[in-house]
Amino acid sequence: MTIRAQVAGVGHYLPERIVPNAEFEQTLDTSDEWIRTRSGIERRHFAADGETTSDLASRAAQAALADAGLVAADIDALIVATSTPDLTFPSAATMVQAKLGMQAGFAFDVQAVCAGFVYALTNANALITSGTVRRVMVIGAETFSRILDWEDRATCVLFGDGAGALILEAQEAAGSSDDxxxxxxxxxxxxxxxxxxxxxxxxxxxxxxxxxxxxxxxxRHAVSKLAATAEAALGKAGLDASDIDWVVPHQANIRIIAGTAKKLGLPMEKVVVTVQDHGNTSAASIPLALSVANSEGKFKPGDLVITEAIGGGLAWGAVALRW
Incomplete structure:
Protein backbone atom coordinates (compact mmCIF):
# COMPACT_ATOMS: atom_id res chain seq x y z
CA MET A 1 0.00 0.00 0.00
CA THR A 2 0.98 3.61 -0.59
CA ILE A 3 0.28 6.66 1.56
CA ARG A 4 -1.29 9.50 -0.39
CA ALA A 5 -1.96 13.07 0.75
CA GLN A 6 -5.66 13.46 -0.01
CA VAL A 7 -7.77 16.61 0.05
CA ALA A 8 -9.98 16.68 3.14
CA GLY A 9 -11.32 20.23 2.91
CA VAL A 10 -10.94 23.64 1.30
CA GLY A 11 -11.91 27.18 2.18
CA HIS A 12 -11.20 30.79 1.32
CA TYR A 13 -11.62 34.33 2.51
CA LEU A 14 -11.71 37.65 0.66
CA PRO A 15 -11.57 41.11 2.28
CA GLU A 16 -14.82 43.05 2.25
CA ARG A 17 -13.55 45.91 0.11
CA ILE A 18 -14.10 45.29 -3.60
CA VAL A 19 -12.17 47.55 -5.98
CA PRO A 20 -13.54 47.70 -9.55
CA ASN A 21 -11.32 48.76 -12.42
CA ALA A 22 -13.17 52.05 -12.68
CA GLU A 23 -11.74 53.15 -9.33
CA PHE A 24 -8.27 53.37 -10.88
CA GLU A 25 -9.53 55.76 -13.55
CA GLN A 26 -9.68 58.48 -10.90
CA THR A 27 -5.91 58.47 -10.23
CA LEU A 28 -4.23 56.81 -13.23
CA ASP A 29 -4.11 57.16 -17.00
CA THR A 30 -6.00 53.91 -17.45
CA SER A 31 -9.49 52.57 -18.06
CA ASP A 32 -11.67 49.60 -17.31
CA GLU A 33 -11.36 48.52 -20.95
CA TRP A 34 -7.54 48.80 -20.91
CA ILE A 35 -7.27 46.64 -17.78
CA ARG A 36 -9.79 44.03 -18.96
CA THR A 37 -8.23 43.73 -22.41
CA ARG A 38 -4.70 43.20 -21.12
CA SER A 39 -5.39 41.09 -18.04
CA GLY A 40 -8.98 39.88 -17.90
CA ILE A 41 -9.31 41.49 -14.47
CA GLU A 42 -12.57 43.28 -13.63
CA ARG A 43 -12.27 43.72 -9.87
CA ARG A 44 -10.17 42.72 -6.89
CA HIS A 45 -10.35 42.81 -3.08
CA PHE A 46 -8.13 44.96 -0.85
CA ALA A 47 -7.56 44.34 2.85
CA ALA A 48 -8.85 46.96 5.27
CA ASP A 49 -6.51 49.11 7.33
CA GLY A 50 -5.19 46.92 10.13
CA GLU A 51 -6.25 43.71 8.39
CA THR A 52 -3.17 41.53 8.02
CA THR A 53 -2.13 38.51 6.00
CA SER A 54 -2.49 36.25 9.05
CA ASP A 55 -6.03 37.60 9.56
CA LEU A 56 -6.99 36.58 6.02
CA ALA A 57 -5.23 33.24 6.38
CA SER A 58 -7.02 32.48 9.66
CA ARG A 59 -10.44 33.12 8.13
CA ALA A 60 -9.63 30.84 5.18
CA ALA A 61 -8.32 28.20 7.59
CA GLN A 62 -11.53 28.27 9.60
CA ALA A 63 -13.54 27.79 6.40
CA ALA A 64 -11.39 24.81 5.41
CA LEU A 65 -11.78 23.22 8.86
CA ALA A 66 -15.54 23.62 8.61
CA ASP A 67 -15.54 22.08 5.14
CA ALA A 68 -13.54 19.09 6.40
CA GLY A 69 -15.56 18.70 9.59
CA LEU A 70 -12.39 19.11 11.65
CA VAL A 71 -11.11 21.34 14.44
CA ALA A 72 -7.72 22.99 14.85
CA ALA A 73 -6.52 20.27 17.23
CA ASP A 74 -6.85 17.75 14.38
CA ILE A 75 -4.12 19.52 12.37
CA ASP A 76 -0.52 18.36 12.86
CA ALA A 77 1.24 21.00 10.76
CA LEU A 78 0.36 24.33 9.21
CA ILE A 79 2.16 25.88 6.22
CA VAL A 80 1.48 29.40 4.98
CA ALA A 81 2.68 30.40 1.53
CA THR A 82 3.10 34.17 1.44
CA SER A 83 5.38 36.97 0.29
CA THR A 84 3.60 39.53 2.46
CA PRO A 85 3.81 38.28 6.07
CA ASP A 86 2.62 40.49 8.91
CA LEU A 87 6.15 40.89 10.31
CA THR A 88 9.71 40.00 9.37
CA PHE A 89 9.35 37.34 12.05
CA PRO A 90 7.78 35.33 13.55
CA SER A 91 6.17 33.53 10.65
CA ALA A 92 2.62 34.27 9.60
CA ALA A 93 1.97 30.55 10.08
CA THR A 94 2.65 30.71 13.83
CA MET A 95 0.30 33.69 14.06
CA VAL A 96 -2.41 31.68 12.30
CA GLN A 97 -1.65 28.76 14.60
CA ALA A 98 -2.33 30.98 17.63
CA LYS A 99 -5.48 32.51 16.13
CA LEU A 100 -6.89 29.05 15.49
CA GLY A 101 -6.09 27.93 19.03
CA MET A 102 -3.79 25.21 17.69
CA GLN A 103 -1.42 24.53 20.61
CA ALA A 104 0.32 21.41 19.29
CA GLY A 105 2.07 20.56 16.05
CA PHE A 106 4.23 23.01 14.13
CA ALA A 107 3.88 25.87 11.66
CA PHE A 108 6.11 27.62 9.15
CA ASP A 109 6.04 29.89 6.09
CA VAL A 110 7.09 29.19 2.51
CA GLN A 111 8.13 32.05 0.24
CA ALA A 112 8.14 31.41 -3.51
CA VAL A 113 5.97 34.37 -4.52
CA CYS A 114 3.19 33.33 -6.91
CA ALA A 115 4.47 29.73 -6.96
CA GLY A 116 4.35 29.62 -3.18
CA PHE A 117 1.25 27.48 -2.85
CA VAL A 118 2.64 24.83 -5.22
CA TYR A 119 5.87 24.78 -3.19
CA ALA A 120 3.87 24.56 0.05
CA LEU A 121 1.76 21.68 -1.28
CA THR A 122 4.96 19.86 -2.18
CA ASN A 123 6.28 20.30 1.36
CA ALA A 124 2.99 19.14 2.84
CA ASN A 125 2.94 16.09 0.59
CA ALA A 126 6.47 15.16 1.67
CA LEU A 127 5.57 15.50 5.36
CA ILE A 128 2.60 13.20 4.92
CA THR A 129 4.11 10.55 2.66
CA SER A 130 7.19 10.32 4.90
CA GLY A 131 4.97 9.51 7.85
CA THR A 132 5.98 12.63 9.78
CA VAL A 133 2.40 13.90 10.14
CA ARG A 134 -1.13 12.82 9.28
CA ARG A 135 -2.83 16.13 8.50
CA VAL A 136 -1.43 19.39 7.12
CA MET A 137 -3.22 22.67 6.55
CA VAL A 138 -1.76 24.50 3.53
CA ILE A 139 -2.68 28.17 3.17
CA GLY A 140 -1.89 30.75 0.51
CA ALA A 141 -2.44 34.29 1.80
CA GLU A 142 -1.39 37.72 0.57
CA THR A 143 -1.88 41.42 1.15
CA PHE A 144 -0.16 42.58 -2.03
CA SER A 145 -1.93 45.95 -1.79
CA ARG A 146 0.72 46.83 0.81
CA ILE A 147 3.62 46.63 -1.69
CA LEU A 148 2.12 48.22 -4.80
CA ASP A 149 3.30 51.44 -6.41
CA TRP A 150 0.04 53.33 -6.96
CA GLU A 151 1.64 55.45 -9.67
CA ASP A 152 2.67 52.45 -11.78
CA ARG A 153 -0.37 51.62 -13.89
CA ALA A 154 1.33 48.55 -15.36
CA THR A 155 1.39 46.75 -12.00
CA CYS A 156 -0.93 48.27 -9.40
CA VAL A 157 -4.09 47.35 -11.33
CA LEU A 158 -3.15 43.66 -11.50
CA PHE A 159 -2.97 42.53 -7.88
CA GLY A 160 -5.37 41.85 -5.05
CA ASP A 161 -5.58 40.45 -1.52
CA GLY A 162 -7.09 37.20 -0.27
CA ALA A 163 -6.47 33.77 1.17
CA GLY A 164 -7.28 30.16 0.41
CA ALA A 165 -6.70 27.03 2.47
CA LEU A 166 -6.58 23.31 1.79
CA ILE A 167 -6.31 20.43 4.25
CA LEU A 168 -4.40 17.32 3.24
CA GLU A 169 -4.58 14.07 5.17
CA ALA A 170 -2.82 10.72 4.92
CA GLN A 171 -4.81 7.86 3.44
CA GLU A 172 -3.78 4.42 2.27
CA ALA A 173 -4.04 3.88 -1.48
CA ALA A 174 -3.11 1.31 -4.09
CA GLY A 175 -0.13 3.24 -5.42
CA SER A 176 -1.54 3.79 -8.92
CA SER A 177 -2.42 6.86 -10.95
CA ASP A 178 -6.07 6.19 -10.06
CA ASP A 179 -5.40 6.98 -6.39
CA ARG A 220 7.17 35.13 -22.47
CA HIS A 221 8.52 32.79 -19.80
CA ALA A 222 5.15 31.95 -18.25
CA VAL A 223 3.32 30.11 -20.99
CA SER A 224 6.15 27.79 -22.00
CA LYS A 225 7.32 27.08 -18.44
CA LEU A 226 3.82 26.49 -17.08
CA ALA A 227 2.88 24.07 -19.84
CA ALA A 228 6.19 22.23 -19.48
CA THR A 229 5.93 21.84 -15.70
CA ALA A 230 2.33 20.64 -15.94
CA GLU A 231 3.37 18.03 -18.51
CA ALA A 232 6.31 17.00 -16.33
CA ALA A 233 4.09 16.46 -13.27
CA LEU A 234 1.66 14.45 -15.38
CA GLY A 235 4.50 12.36 -16.78
CA LYS A 236 5.77 11.54 -13.29
CA ALA A 237 2.27 10.28 -12.47
CA GLY A 238 2.12 8.17 -15.63
CA LEU A 239 -0.52 10.42 -17.17
CA ASP A 240 -0.81 12.98 -19.94
CA ALA A 241 -2.86 16.05 -20.82
CA SER A 242 -5.73 13.96 -22.19
CA ASP A 243 -6.34 12.66 -18.64
CA ILE A 244 -6.89 16.13 -17.16
CA ASP A 245 -10.36 16.98 -15.89
CA TRP A 246 -9.49 20.44 -14.53
CA VAL A 247 -6.60 22.87 -14.66
CA VAL A 248 -6.49 25.29 -11.73
CA PRO A 249 -3.75 27.73 -12.74
CA HIS A 250 -2.19 30.65 -10.96
CA GLN A 251 -4.59 33.51 -11.69
CA ALA A 252 -2.19 36.12 -13.04
CA ASN A 253 -3.49 37.08 -16.45
CA ILE A 254 -6.20 35.63 -18.70
CA ARG A 255 -3.85 35.64 -21.67
CA ILE A 256 -1.30 33.52 -19.79
CA ILE A 257 -4.06 31.18 -18.61
CA ALA A 258 -5.48 30.79 -22.13
CA GLY A 259 -2.03 30.47 -23.71
CA THR A 260 -1.05 27.69 -21.32
CA ALA A 261 -4.31 25.81 -21.90
CA LYS A 262 -3.78 26.03 -25.66
CA LYS A 263 -0.23 24.72 -25.33
CA LEU A 264 -1.57 21.77 -23.33
CA GLY A 265 -4.25 21.18 -25.95
CA LEU A 266 -7.08 21.81 -23.50
CA PRO A 267 -10.33 23.74 -24.00
CA MET A 268 -10.99 26.64 -21.65
CA GLU A 269 -14.03 24.74 -20.38
CA LYS A 270 -11.58 22.61 -18.40
CA VAL A 271 -9.84 25.62 -16.84
CA VAL A 272 -10.94 27.25 -13.58
CA VAL A 273 -10.78 31.03 -14.05
CA THR A 274 -11.27 33.49 -11.19
CA VAL A 275 -8.84 36.23 -12.23
CA GLN A 276 -11.73 38.48 -13.26
CA ASP A 277 -12.98 38.66 -9.67
CA HIS A 278 -9.77 38.48 -7.62
CA GLY A 279 -6.93 39.83 -9.75
CA ASN A 280 -3.52 38.31 -9.11
CA THR A 281 -3.43 37.27 -5.45
CA SER A 282 0.00 35.61 -5.78
CA ALA A 283 0.32 32.55 -3.49
CA ALA A 284 -3.38 32.82 -2.61
CA SER A 285 -4.66 32.53 -6.17
CA ILE A 286 -4.64 28.73 -6.59
CA PRO A 287 -6.25 27.84 -3.24
CA LEU A 288 -8.78 30.65 -3.76
CA ALA A 289 -9.66 29.22 -7.16
CA LEU A 290 -9.80 25.65 -5.79
CA SER A 291 -12.18 26.69 -3.03
CA VAL A 292 -14.42 28.77 -5.29
CA ALA A 293 -14.61 26.00 -7.90
CA ASN A 294 -15.36 23.42 -5.22
CA SER A 295 -18.13 25.60 -3.77
CA GLU A 296 -19.63 25.80 -7.26
CA GLY A 297 -19.69 22.00 -7.51
CA LYS A 298 -17.15 21.79 -10.33
CA PHE A 299 -15.04 18.99 -8.85
CA LYS A 300 -16.22 15.44 -8.31
CA PRO A 301 -14.35 12.64 -6.53
CA GLY A 302 -11.74 11.11 -8.81
CA ASP A 303 -11.28 14.18 -11.02
CA LEU A 304 -7.67 14.77 -12.08
CA VAL A 305 -6.73 18.35 -11.18
CA ILE A 306 -3.52 20.10 -12.28
CA THR A 307 -2.33 23.22 -10.50
CA GLU A 308 0.54 25.24 -11.95
CA ALA A 309 2.12 28.59 -11.12
CA ILE A 310 5.07 30.85 -11.88
CA GLY A 311 6.32 33.79 -9.85
CA GLY A 312 9.29 35.87 -8.85
CA GLY A 313 12.60 34.09 -8.67
CA LEU A 314 11.73 32.98 -11.22
CA ALA A 315 10.12 30.05 -9.45
CA TRP A 316 7.57 27.72 -11.00
CA GLY A 317 6.01 24.31 -10.63
CA ALA A 318 2.96 22.07 -10.85
CA VAL A 319 1.09 19.52 -8.77
CA ALA A 320 -1.02 16.67 -10.15
CA LEU A 321 -3.71 15.54 -7.74
CA ARG A 322 -6.84 13.46 -7.92
CA TRP A 323 -9.76 15.05 -6.10
Whole structure:
Protein backbone atom coordinates (compact mmCIF):
# COMPACT_ATOMS: atom_id res chain seq x y z
CA MET A 1 0.00 0.00 0.00
CA THR A 2 0.98 3.61 -0.59
CA ILE A 3 0.28 6.66 1.56
CA ARG A 4 -1.29 9.50 -0.39
CA ALA A 5 -1.96 13.07 0.75
CA GLN A 6 -5.66 13.46 -0.01
CA VAL A 7 -7.77 16.61 0.05
CA ALA A 8 -9.98 16.68 3.14
CA GLY A 9 -11.32 20.23 2.91
CA VAL A 10 -10.94 23.64 1.30
CA GLY A 11 -11.91 27.18 2.18
CA HIS A 12 -11.20 30.79 1.32
CA TYR A 13 -11.62 34.33 2.51
CA LEU A 14 -11.71 37.65 0.66
CA PRO A 15 -11.57 41.11 2.28
CA GLU A 16 -14.82 43.05 2.25
CA ARG A 17 -13.55 45.91 0.11
CA ILE A 18 -14.10 45.29 -3.60
CA VAL A 19 -12.17 47.55 -5.98
CA PRO A 20 -13.54 47.70 -9.55
CA ASN A 21 -11.32 48.76 -12.42
CA ALA A 22 -13.17 52.05 -12.68
CA GLU A 23 -11.74 53.15 -9.33
CA PHE A 24 -8.27 53.37 -10.88
CA GLU A 25 -9.53 55.76 -13.55
CA GLN A 26 -9.68 58.48 -10.90
CA THR A 27 -5.91 58.47 -10.23
CA LEU A 28 -4.23 56.81 -13.23
CA ASP A 29 -4.11 57.16 -17.00
CA THR A 30 -6.00 53.91 -17.45
CA SER A 31 -9.49 52.57 -18.06
CA ASP A 32 -11.67 49.60 -17.31
CA GLU A 33 -11.36 48.52 -20.95
CA TRP A 34 -7.54 48.80 -20.91
CA ILE A 35 -7.27 46.64 -17.78
CA ARG A 36 -9.79 44.03 -18.96
CA THR A 37 -8.23 43.73 -22.41
CA ARG A 38 -4.70 43.20 -21.12
CA SER A 39 -5.39 41.09 -18.04
CA GLY A 40 -8.98 39.88 -17.90
CA ILE A 41 -9.31 41.49 -14.47
CA GLU A 42 -12.57 43.28 -13.63
CA ARG A 43 -12.27 43.72 -9.87
CA ARG A 44 -10.17 42.72 -6.89
CA HIS A 45 -10.35 42.81 -3.08
CA PHE A 46 -8.13 44.96 -0.85
CA ALA A 47 -7.56 44.34 2.85
CA ALA A 48 -8.85 46.96 5.27
CA ASP A 49 -6.51 49.11 7.33
CA GLY A 50 -5.19 46.92 10.13
CA GLU A 51 -6.25 43.71 8.39
CA THR A 52 -3.17 41.53 8.02
CA THR A 53 -2.13 38.51 6.00
CA SER A 54 -2.49 36.25 9.05
CA ASP A 55 -6.03 37.60 9.56
CA LEU A 56 -6.99 36.58 6.02
CA ALA A 57 -5.23 33.24 6.38
CA SER A 58 -7.02 32.48 9.66
CA ARG A 59 -10.44 33.12 8.13
CA ALA A 60 -9.63 30.84 5.18
CA ALA A 61 -8.32 28.20 7.59
CA GLN A 62 -11.53 28.27 9.60
CA ALA A 63 -13.54 27.79 6.40
CA ALA A 64 -11.39 24.81 5.41
CA LEU A 65 -11.78 23.22 8.86
CA ALA A 66 -15.54 23.62 8.61
CA ASP A 67 -15.54 22.08 5.14
CA ALA A 68 -13.54 19.09 6.40
CA GLY A 69 -15.56 18.70 9.59
CA LEU A 70 -12.39 19.11 11.65
CA VAL A 71 -11.11 21.34 14.44
CA ALA A 72 -7.72 22.99 14.85
CA ALA A 73 -6.52 20.27 17.23
CA ASP A 74 -6.85 17.75 14.38
CA ILE A 75 -4.12 19.52 12.37
CA ASP A 76 -0.52 18.36 12.86
CA ALA A 77 1.24 21.00 10.76
CA LEU A 78 0.36 24.33 9.21
CA ILE A 79 2.16 25.88 6.22
CA VAL A 80 1.48 29.40 4.98
CA ALA A 81 2.68 30.40 1.53
CA THR A 82 3.10 34.17 1.44
CA SER A 83 5.38 36.97 0.29
CA THR A 84 3.60 39.53 2.46
CA PRO A 85 3.81 38.28 6.07
CA ASP A 86 2.62 40.49 8.91
CA LEU A 87 6.15 40.89 10.31
CA THR A 88 9.71 40.00 9.37
CA PHE A 89 9.35 37.34 12.05
CA PRO A 90 7.78 35.33 13.55
CA SER A 91 6.17 33.53 10.65
CA ALA A 92 2.62 34.27 9.60
CA ALA A 93 1.97 30.55 10.08
CA THR A 94 2.65 30.71 13.83
CA MET A 95 0.30 33.69 14.06
CA VAL A 96 -2.41 31.68 12.30
CA GLN A 97 -1.65 28.76 14.60
CA ALA A 98 -2.33 30.98 17.63
CA LYS A 99 -5.48 32.51 16.13
CA LEU A 100 -6.89 29.05 15.49
CA GLY A 101 -6.09 27.93 19.03
CA MET A 102 -3.79 25.21 17.69
CA GLN A 103 -1.42 24.53 20.61
CA ALA A 104 0.32 21.41 19.29
CA GLY A 105 2.07 20.56 16.05
CA PHE A 106 4.23 23.01 14.13
CA ALA A 107 3.88 25.87 11.66
CA PHE A 108 6.11 27.62 9.15
CA ASP A 109 6.04 29.89 6.09
CA VAL A 110 7.09 29.19 2.51
CA GLN A 111 8.13 32.05 0.24
CA ALA A 112 8.14 31.41 -3.51
CA VAL A 113 5.97 34.37 -4.52
CA CYS A 114 3.19 33.33 -6.91
CA ALA A 115 4.47 29.73 -6.96
CA GLY A 116 4.35 29.62 -3.18
CA PHE A 117 1.25 27.48 -2.85
CA VAL A 118 2.64 24.83 -5.22
CA TYR A 119 5.87 24.78 -3.19
CA ALA A 120 3.87 24.56 0.05
CA LEU A 121 1.76 21.68 -1.28
CA THR A 122 4.96 19.86 -2.18
CA ASN A 123 6.28 20.30 1.36
CA ALA A 124 2.99 19.14 2.84
CA ASN A 125 2.94 16.09 0.59
CA ALA A 126 6.47 15.16 1.67
CA LEU A 127 5.57 15.50 5.36
CA ILE A 128 2.60 13.20 4.92
CA THR A 129 4.11 10.55 2.66
CA SER A 130 7.19 10.32 4.90
CA GLY A 131 4.97 9.51 7.85
CA THR A 132 5.98 12.63 9.78
CA VAL A 133 2.40 13.90 10.14
CA ARG A 134 -1.13 12.82 9.28
CA ARG A 135 -2.83 16.13 8.50
CA VAL A 136 -1.43 19.39 7.12
CA MET A 137 -3.22 22.67 6.55
CA VAL A 138 -1.76 24.50 3.53
CA ILE A 139 -2.68 28.17 3.17
CA GLY A 140 -1.89 30.75 0.51
CA ALA A 141 -2.44 34.29 1.80
CA GLU A 142 -1.39 37.72 0.57
CA THR A 143 -1.88 41.42 1.15
CA PHE A 144 -0.16 42.58 -2.03
CA SER A 145 -1.93 45.95 -1.79
CA ARG A 146 0.72 46.83 0.81
CA ILE A 147 3.62 46.63 -1.69
CA LEU A 148 2.12 48.22 -4.80
CA ASP A 149 3.30 51.44 -6.41
CA TRP A 150 0.04 53.33 -6.96
CA GLU A 151 1.64 55.45 -9.67
CA ASP A 152 2.67 52.45 -11.78
CA ARG A 153 -0.37 51.62 -13.89
CA ALA A 154 1.33 48.55 -15.36
CA THR A 155 1.39 46.75 -12.00
CA CYS A 156 -0.93 48.27 -9.40
CA VAL A 157 -4.09 47.35 -11.33
CA LEU A 158 -3.15 43.66 -11.50
CA PHE A 159 -2.97 42.53 -7.88
CA GLY A 160 -5.37 41.85 -5.05
CA ASP A 161 -5.58 40.45 -1.52
CA GLY A 162 -7.09 37.20 -0.27
CA ALA A 163 -6.47 33.77 1.17
CA GLY A 164 -7.28 30.16 0.41
CA ALA A 165 -6.70 27.03 2.47
CA LEU A 166 -6.58 23.31 1.79
CA ILE A 167 -6.31 20.43 4.25
CA LEU A 168 -4.40 17.32 3.24
CA GLU A 169 -4.58 14.07 5.17
CA ALA A 170 -2.82 10.72 4.92
CA GLN A 171 -4.81 7.86 3.44
CA GLU A 172 -3.78 4.42 2.27
CA ALA A 173 -4.04 3.88 -1.48
CA ALA A 174 -3.11 1.31 -4.09
CA GLY A 175 -0.13 3.24 -5.42
CA SER A 176 -1.54 3.79 -8.92
CA SER A 177 -2.42 6.86 -10.95
CA ASP A 178 -6.07 6.19 -10.06
CA ASP A 179 -5.40 6.98 -6.39
CA UNK A 180 -7.04 10.02 -4.88
CA UNK A 181 -4.61 12.62 -3.54
CA UNK A 182 -1.35 14.13 -4.73
CA UNK A 183 0.12 11.94 -7.46
CA UNK A 184 3.20 13.93 -8.52
CA UNK A 185 4.92 17.29 -8.19
CA UNK A 186 7.38 19.24 -10.33
CA UNK A 187 9.32 22.27 -9.07
CA UNK A 188 11.84 24.66 -10.66
CA UNK A 189 13.56 27.99 -10.11
CA UNK A 190 16.12 30.06 -11.97
CA UNK A 191 17.61 33.05 -10.16
CA UNK A 192 19.03 34.50 -13.36
CA UNK A 193 15.58 35.96 -13.97
CA UNK A 194 15.13 37.66 -10.58
CA UNK A 195 14.93 41.12 -12.16
CA UNK A 196 11.77 40.25 -14.10
CA UNK A 197 9.57 40.30 -11.01
CA UNK A 198 10.72 41.54 -7.62
CA UNK A 199 10.24 44.02 -4.78
CA UNK A 200 12.92 46.72 -4.76
CA UNK A 201 13.41 46.82 -0.99
CA UNK A 202 13.67 44.68 2.11
CA UNK A 203 15.15 44.17 5.55
CA UNK A 204 18.73 43.44 4.49
CA UNK A 205 18.80 46.49 2.21
CA UNK A 206 17.22 48.59 4.95
CA UNK A 207 14.55 49.91 2.61
CA UNK A 208 10.83 49.71 1.95
CA UNK A 209 10.14 48.57 -1.57
CA UNK A 210 7.43 48.20 -4.17
CA UNK A 211 6.63 45.47 -6.63
CA UNK A 212 8.42 45.80 -9.99
CA UNK A 213 7.70 43.68 -13.05
CA UNK A 214 8.83 43.32 -16.65
CA UNK A 215 5.43 42.21 -17.87
CA UNK A 216 6.31 41.22 -21.42
CA UNK A 217 9.27 39.11 -20.31
CA UNK A 218 7.26 37.41 -17.55
CA UNK A 219 4.57 36.55 -20.10
CA ARG A 220 7.17 35.13 -22.47
CA HIS A 221 8.52 32.79 -19.80
CA ALA A 222 5.15 31.95 -18.25
CA VAL A 223 3.32 30.11 -20.99
CA SER A 224 6.15 27.79 -22.00
CA LYS A 225 7.32 27.08 -18.44
CA LEU A 226 3.82 26.49 -17.08
CA ALA A 227 2.88 24.07 -19.84
CA ALA A 228 6.19 22.23 -19.48
CA THR A 229 5.93 21.84 -15.70
CA ALA A 230 2.33 20.64 -15.94
CA GLU A 231 3.37 18.03 -18.51
CA ALA A 232 6.31 17.00 -16.33
CA ALA A 233 4.09 16.46 -13.27
CA LEU A 234 1.66 14.45 -15.38
CA GLY A 235 4.50 12.36 -16.78
CA LYS A 236 5.77 11.54 -13.29
CA ALA A 237 2.27 10.28 -12.47
CA GLY A 238 2.12 8.17 -15.63
CA LEU A 239 -0.52 10.42 -17.17
CA ASP A 240 -0.81 12.98 -19.94
CA ALA A 241 -2.86 16.05 -20.82
CA SER A 242 -5.73 13.96 -22.19
CA ASP A 243 -6.34 12.66 -18.64
CA ILE A 244 -6.89 16.13 -17.16
CA ASP A 245 -10.36 16.98 -15.89
CA TRP A 246 -9.49 20.44 -14.53
CA VAL A 247 -6.60 22.87 -14.66
CA VAL A 248 -6.49 25.29 -11.73
CA PRO A 249 -3.75 27.73 -12.74
CA HIS A 250 -2.19 30.65 -10.96
CA GLN A 251 -4.59 33.51 -11.69
CA ALA A 252 -2.19 36.12 -13.04
CA ASN A 253 -3.49 37.08 -16.45
CA ILE A 254 -6.20 35.63 -18.70
CA ARG A 255 -3.85 35.64 -21.67
CA ILE A 256 -1.30 33.52 -19.79
CA ILE A 257 -4.06 31.18 -18.61
CA ALA A 258 -5.48 30.79 -22.13
CA GLY A 259 -2.03 30.47 -23.71
CA THR A 260 -1.05 27.69 -21.32
CA ALA A 261 -4.31 25.81 -21.90
CA LYS A 262 -3.78 26.03 -25.66
CA LYS A 263 -0.23 24.72 -25.33
CA LEU A 264 -1.57 21.77 -23.33
CA GLY A 265 -4.25 21.18 -25.95
CA LEU A 266 -7.08 21.81 -23.50
CA PRO A 267 -10.33 23.74 -24.00
CA MET A 268 -10.99 26.64 -21.65
CA GLU A 269 -14.03 24.74 -20.38
CA LYS A 270 -11.58 22.61 -18.40
CA VAL A 271 -9.84 25.62 -16.84
CA VAL A 272 -10.94 27.25 -13.58
CA VAL A 273 -10.78 31.03 -14.05
CA THR A 274 -11.27 33.49 -11.19
CA VAL A 275 -8.84 36.23 -12.23
CA GLN A 276 -11.73 38.48 -13.26
CA ASP A 277 -12.98 38.66 -9.67
CA HIS A 278 -9.77 38.48 -7.62
CA GLY A 279 -6.93 39.83 -9.75
CA ASN A 280 -3.52 38.31 -9.11
CA THR A 281 -3.43 37.27 -5.45
CA SER A 282 0.00 35.61 -5.78
CA ALA A 283 0.32 32.55 -3.49
CA ALA A 284 -3.38 32.82 -2.61
CA SER A 285 -4.66 32.53 -6.17
CA ILE A 286 -4.64 28.73 -6.59
CA PRO A 287 -6.25 27.84 -3.24
CA LEU A 288 -8.78 30.65 -3.76
CA ALA A 289 -9.66 29.22 -7.16
CA LEU A 290 -9.80 25.65 -5.79
CA SER A 291 -12.18 26.69 -3.03
CA VAL A 292 -14.42 28.77 -5.29
CA ALA A 293 -14.61 26.00 -7.90
CA ASN A 294 -15.36 23.42 -5.22
CA SER A 295 -18.13 25.60 -3.77
CA GLU A 296 -19.63 25.80 -7.26
CA GLY A 297 -19.69 22.00 -7.51
CA LYS A 298 -17.15 21.79 -10.33
CA PHE A 299 -15.04 18.99 -8.85
CA LYS A 300 -16.22 15.44 -8.31
CA PRO A 301 -14.35 12.64 -6.53
CA GLY A 302 -11.74 11.11 -8.81
CA ASP A 303 -11.28 14.18 -11.02
CA LEU A 304 -7.67 14.77 -12.08
CA VAL A 305 -6.73 18.35 -11.18
CA ILE A 306 -3.52 20.10 -12.28
CA THR A 307 -2.33 23.22 -10.50
CA GLU A 308 0.54 25.24 -11.95
CA ALA A 309 2.12 28.59 -11.12
CA ILE A 310 5.07 30.85 -11.88
CA GLY A 311 6.32 33.79 -9.85
CA GLY A 312 9.29 35.87 -8.85
CA GLY A 313 12.60 34.09 -8.67
CA LEU A 314 11.73 32.98 -11.22
CA ALA A 315 10.12 30.05 -9.45
CA TRP A 316 7.57 27.72 -11.00
CA GLY A 317 6.01 24.31 -10.63
CA ALA A 318 2.96 22.07 -10.85
CA VAL A 319 1.09 19.52 -8.77
CA ALA A 320 -1.02 16.67 -10.15
CA LEU A 321 -3.71 15.54 -7.74
CA ARG A 322 -6.84 13.46 -7.92
CA TRP A 323 -9.76 15.05 -6.10
Missing amino acids: RGILAVDLHSDGRYRDLLYVDGGVSTNSIGHLRMEGKEVF
